[in-house]
Amino acid sequence: MSKQTVVVIGAGAAGMACACTLAQHDICVTLIDEQPQAGGQIYRNLTENQHMPADFKDLLGSDYFKGADLIKDLDHPQITHHARCVIWQIDEDGTVYFSVDGKAQSIKGDYVVVATGALERPTPVKGWTLAGVMGAGAAQVAMKRDGIVPSGDVVLAGCGPLLLLVAQQLAKAGCQIKALLDSTTTKDHVNALPSLLPALSNMSLLKKGMEIKVSLKKLGIPHITGVEKIEMSGDTALEQITYHKDGKSHTLACDTVLLHQGVVPNIQISRQLNLDHQWDESLRCWHPTTDDWGQSSNQNIFVAGDGAGIIGALGSQYSATLSALKISVLMGKLPESDLLKQAAPIRKKLKAEQAVRPFINTLFKPKWLRPDDEDVVVCRCEETTVKDIKRSADIGCSGPNQLKSFTRAGMGPCQGRYCGLSVVEILAHAQKTTPDKLGYYRIRPPLKPLRLSEVASLNTLDQKDA
Amino acid sequence: MQYDFLIIGAGIHGNSIAFHLAKKGKRVCVLEKDSPSRHSSGVNAGGVRRLGRDLREVPLSLRSAELWYDLKKLIGIDGGFEAVDQIRIAENENELADCESNVRTLSDLGYTHEEIISAAELKKRLPDINCTLAGGIICKGDGFALPYQSTIGFFEAAQRAGATYHSNQEVRHLEKKDGLWHIKTQNHDFKASIVINCAGAWGADLAALIGDSLPLETIAPQIMVTQRLPYFLTPVLGLSGRVLSFKQMRNGTLIIGGGYRGKVRQAENRGIASLPTLAGLADTALDLFPHIKNVNIVRTWCGLEGKTPDGAPIIGPSLSHPDDFYHCFGFCAHGFQLGPACGEVVANILCGEENRIDISQLSASRF
Numbered sequence: 001m002s003k004q005t006v007v008v009i010g011a012g013a014a015g016m017a018c019a020c021t022l023a024q025h026d027i028c029v030t031l032i033d034e035q036p037q038a039g040g041q042i043y044r045n046l047t048e049n050q051h052m053p054a055d056f057k058d059l060l061g062s063d064y065f066k067g068a069d070l071i072k073d074l075d076h077p078q079i080t081h082h083a084r085c086v087i088w089q090i091d092e093d094g095t096v097y098f099s100v101d102g103k104a105q106s107i108k109g110d111y112v113v114v115a116t117g118a119l120e121r122p123t124p125v126k127g128w129t130l131a132g133v134m135g136a137g138a139a140q141v142a143m144k145r146d147g148i149v150p151s152g153d154v155v156l157a158g159c160g161p162l163l164l165l166v167a168q169q170l171a172k173a174g175c176q177i178k179a180l181l182d183s184t185t186t187k188d189h190v191n192a193l194p195s196l197l198p199a200l201s202n203m204s205l206l207k208k209g210m211e212i213k214v215s216l217k218k219l220g221i222p223h224i225t226g227v228e229k230i231e232m233s234g235d236t237a238l239e240q241i242t243y244h245k246d247g248k249s250h251t252l253a254c255d256t257v258l259l260h261q262g263v264v265p266n267i268q269i270s271r272q273l274n275l276d277h278q279w280d281e282s283l284r285c286w287h288p289t290t291d292d293w294g295q296s297s298n299q300n301i302f303v304a305g306d307g308a309g310i311i312g313a314l315g316s317q318y319s320a321t322l323s324a325l326k327i328s329v330l331m332g333k334l335p336e337s338d339l340l341k342q343a344a345p346i347r348k349k350l351k352a353e354q355a356v357r358p359f360i361n362t363l364f365k366p367k368w369l370r371p372d373d374e375d376v377v378v379c380r381c382e383e384t385t386v387k388d389i390k391r392s393a394d395i396g397c398s399g400p401n402q403l404k405s406f407t408r409a410g411m412g413p414c415q416g417r418y419c420g421l422s423v424v425e426i427l428a429h430a431q432k433t434t435p436d437k438l439g440y441y442r443i444r445p446p447l448k449p450l451r452l453s454e455v456a457s458l459n460t461l462d463q464k465d466a
Numbered sequence: 467m468q469y470d471f472l473i474i475g476a477g478i479h480g481n482s483i484a485f486h487l488a489k490k491g492k493r494v495c496v497l498e499k500d501s502p503s504r505h506s507s508g509v510n511a512g513g514v515r516r517l518g519r520d521l522r523e524v525p526l527s528l529r530s531a532e533l534w535y536d537l538k539k540l541i542g543i544d545g546g547f548e549a550v551d552q553i554r555i556a557e558n559e560n561e562l563a564d565c566e567s568n569v570r571t572l573s574d575l576g577y578t579h580e581e582i583i584s585a586a587e588l589k590k591r592l593p594d595i596n597c598t599l600a601g602g603i604i605c606k607g608d609g610f611a612l613p614y615q616s617t618i619g620f621f622e623a624a625q626r627a628g629a630t631y632h633s634n635q636e637v638r639h640l641e642k643k644d645g646l647w648h649i650k651t652q653n654h655d656f657k658a659s660i661v662i663n664c665a666g667a668w669g670a671d672l673a674a675l676i677g678d679s680l681p682l683e684t685i686a687p688q689i690m691v692t693q694r695l696p697y698f699l700t701p702v703l704g705l706s707g708r709v710l711s712f713k714q715m716r717n718g719t720l721i722i723g724g725g726y727r728g729k730v731r732q733a734e735n736r737g738i739a740s741l742p743t744l745a746g747l748a749d750t751a752l753d754l755f756p757h758i759k760n761v762n763i764v765r766t767w768c769g770l771e772g773k774t775p776d777g778a779p780i781i782g783p784s785l786s787h788p789d790d791f792y793h794c795f796g797f798c799a800h801g802f803q804l805g806p807a808c809g810e811v812v813a814n815i816l817c818g819e820e821n822r823i824d825i826s827q828l829s830a831s832r833f
Binding site for chain 1 (some may be wrong): 501503504507614618633690693734739740741742744745746748749751752757758759761762764765766767813815
C-alpha cells in the first residue's frame, strides 16, 4: 500500500500554511504550484525580493515580507514541493494530473486541499481589450516578479483595497499616476458604516487602509471618487480614458489603464470537480460550499483560503491551518479530542479576519459588472459581445452552458475564467433573474491548455477502450 | 389539448420527426426532460457520413445525405453543413482486404457511395500524413455539420410548422385509456393518439414504462478539441484498424474523437470527460500527424448516448403496443447524420404514406 499523502494545490498563503501544519503532524504532503517559487500572489517572488535594495523592499511593504517564515517552513522532510506545474485535471477520487516542463504525471492524494486563491474580477468596460489596458493585480505581479512598472501616464480605475495599494506602490516606484478613478460612492461609505463596529476588532487592517489613503494624498495622486462609468479609446492602442461623474464627462490622455473591481475565488478546480457552490450576493461571485473546516461536498476534497471565499492573506492561512488540523484527525495523526483545543486560538484569529469583511465588501461594492455598450467584447477568447449574449437571452437561452452552444462564449483556451461572471451578470439581468438561478459554466479538463503529446504520454494499454 | 402525436425527446430525431409530422398538418407535441438539443444531438462530433454504415442503415443514410445537401431548403438553415470527403485509411494489406470486402458487399447490393482509394492517391490528398498507407475507402461528398445548430434548426422549423414544445418535462407515467395515451410528467398531463419514443440514452427506461423490455447501454463518447490551427486538412479521417475520427473545422480547430469513453453518470444527467482516458486517442492522432505534437488541447467533453447490443438503432413499432407507440432511439453514437431522413421516413410510415426507404431490419422485434 502506498504511503498516505495529502496533495495541496497552490503554494500561496493558504497552501503553504496547510502544508506546514500537515507536515508538523507527520503527514506526507505533495505541494503542487504553478510558480517557480512558493509564495502565491501575495508573497510572489519573495525569496528573490529579499535580496533587493531597501527602497524596493520598502515599496513592497512589511506585510509582504511577513510571508518569509511560511516559505522557510516549507523546507520540511515531509513536504515535496513541485514548482512550475500546470494542473489540468483532478478526479473525484483525489487523483491530480499535472505537467512539469511538458511532462505529464499524476499523483493520488488521500485528501486534496485546493488552495488556488483568487482571481481579479473581469471588468468588461468599453475599451478593456485595447493594448495598454490591464488588471491592477497583473501590474502588481509584474512589479513583484520582474521589478517592472508601467511607463508613461498611468490611470487606475475601479475599486478595492488592492487598487489603492497598487496606486501607492506604483507612485512610490516613480510611476506617473495621472488619476485614481474610484467607483466607490458616498452611499457606499454610508452603507458600510453599520459594519464598521464589528470591523474594529481588526484595527491593524483598518489602520493599514487609512495609511494607504493618507499616503495617496501625500504622493499627490488625484483620487476621484464616485466615478459612475469609464470608457477607453484609441486607434490601435489605448490613447485616452473618459470618465463620467455627476452627469459630466472628463477625458484624460494616458498610456496605461489598470482596472480592478476586487478579487473573486478561483473556482475552476472546484467546478471541474463538480463540488457544490453557492452565490455570494454582496461580492457577486460563487464559492464552493464548505464546512467550518473547509471540507467540501466531496469528503476527499478541502478548499482553503480565498478559493473558498475571499478572506485575505492572513485569513487564508488560518482557514488552511484549520483544514490541515481536521485532515490530521481524519488520517489518525491527531487525536480527535485535541482538535477543538488546537483549533480554538486559530479560529479566534480567523474570526477577527472575517469580522472586517462585511465592512470591506460593502465599502468596495463591485461595480461596472455589465457594460451598457453592446459592442463590448465579454468573452475575449471567442470574441463574444454583449449584443451576442443579449440576443441569446432574447431567444430564451436558459443559462451559461446553453450560451456556449449559442455563441461559443467560454469555449476558448481560458475555459471561461475571464468571462464566466460577466456572462452570468448580463444573462441574469436580461432575463430578470439572479446569477444563482442561472448557474455557471461546466468546467471540464483540461483546466489549462495541454499539448497533445503530453496527453499521449499517458498512454497505457489498460486505459484503452477501443 | 389532444395531440395526434406526442414525441418524447427533443434531440435531432425527435425534432426531425416533429417537423415532418407538423408539416403534414398533424397536431404534434414534443416533451423534453431538459432543453432541446441538450444531450448527444447537440454535443456530438458532427460527422455526416455514409461511410462504414451498418448494412441495415444504408438506405436511411443515403436518403439523409440527400437531405443534408438540401437542408436549407428543408428547414431554412444549413446547420453549418460542409460537404467534404470521408476517408477510412487502411494501414496494412489485411486492413485493405477488409476495406475491399466491405466495398464489394455494398456494390453487390447496388450501392456505389464507397470506393477504394489507392495509397498513392491518399498520399496526394494527405501530404502531411505520416502513418503507413496501404489504401483505403473514400466516400466522396460526406461531410460534417454543427450539431447544436442543426438540431436547433429542426426544433425551430418544427415550431414554425406548428409543433408544440414543452421543455423540462420528464415523462413519469404513460397509460392507455379509451384509445388514448395519457402521459404524465412531473407536473403536467398530456393526451395523444400516438406516442413516439425519441429519448436517446433514456429510451429503454421509457420503453419499460409501457412494458417493452429493450436492451440499451448508456455510453459517454468523448471528444477533444484543439486550439485553432492553419488549415491543413479537408477530408474527415478515420482508420480501418484503430479507433479515430479526425477532422479540422472551418475555424481551424481539430476535433478528435472516436471510441474512447468517459464515465457515465446518468442519474446526475451527465458524463465525465477525462483526459488520461484519451491518451490512446492522442497517441493515434500523433501517429498520423506528428507535426501537431505541440498543439494544445483546449477542451474535452462528452455526452450521454444509448447503445444497443448489435450497434444499430431501434426504429419501429412497440412490441406491446404496435399500433400506437413507436420507438426511435439507441443510435449508438452515429445517429446525427440519420436525423433528417429518419424524421421523414417515420412521419411517412406513421401517416400511412408511401415510404421507399427500408428500415424493417431496425425494428424492436429483433431483440
